[in-house]
Amino acid sequence: MTIYLPELNPYDLQFPEPSEALEDPNGLLAMGGDLSPERLLAAYNNGIFPWFSLGDPILWWSPSPRAIFIPNQFRPAKSLKKFFRKSGYRVSINRATADVIRLCGELRPDEETWLDESMQRAYTQLATLGFCHSVEVWENEVLIGGLYGIQMGQVFCGESMFSKKTNASKIALWKFCEHFHQHDGKLIDCQILNPHTESLGAIEITRPEYLKLLDHLKTQNVSQACYQPQWLTEGRDK
Structure with missing residues (x-):
């Protein structure tokens, strides 16, 4: 199954709306960006968190239910x-x-x-x-x-x-x-x-x-x- 994900702009801290997250896998929202303090805090402020396996791109999630x-x-x-x-x-x-x-x-x-x-x-x-x-x-x-x-x-x-x-x-x-x-x-x-x-x-x-x-x-x-x-x-x- 092919999954199409928005890729974060490296030059700003905007995330897609959490309501746009996939149902399968549950909550997968976007990829890319970085793990800078500014981006991480922007993510948590919007109910989003990073979770990815070694060797994968950075993946961002906002599951439902929570x-x-x-x-x-x-x-x-x-x-x-x-x-x-x-x-x-x-x-x-x-x-x-x-x-x-x-x-x-x-x-x-x-x-x-x-x-x-x-x-x-x-x-x-x-x-x-x-x-x-x-x-x-x-x-x-x-x-x-x-x-x-x-x-x-x-x-x-x-x-x-x-x-x-x-x-x-x-x-x-x-x-x-x-x-x-x-x-x-x-x-x-x-x-x-x-x-x-x-x-x-x-x-x-x-x-x-x-x-x-x-x-x-x-x-x-x-x-x-x-x-x-x-x-x-x-x-x-x-």
Whole structure:
């Protein structure tokens, strides 16, 4: 099957309207451009994100339905709460963002090659500019899990997570949901529903619903302390 895609103009940051995205494959919108901070932020502002395999051109997506978490509705399983109380894991925010991005790329299966070195550099640069943030889970002084994503006002656009020890990524998400809600965060975008995010309580909404929420919430601010480097917990459940 031949697919015809708009190719982005390298000299401006315009994207096609998300409503023009293909149904098959779901959400494929455009190709080309670059991974500059300006283009990435323009994409996220419009409900679009990059996702492509090693050796392919840059591909841009806006799927429907869209998978999201509502932070104040996240309910950790009793077994996860019990595990965390006994684990001694500690959770932080923005204390090792470059390491989280790198490990999200290195620890993916061989067939999932989208988070290559160019993508890692792009998100690390966004972190340096203050737009990309991470949550880290530690066992003693060892980084064992985490997640990262892009801030858009009261929306957090989750990009990837990793886990080297049992439940580490689940704990990262749980504690971030609590923290984000406490600092006026309203929505966490996780792009496409998969078995892992579904098991954690992600739900699906239509593209128009997501874009309407994004259009409003990206103009609203979380509290200033939300993304300051800090410990979210010292390993004890509250």
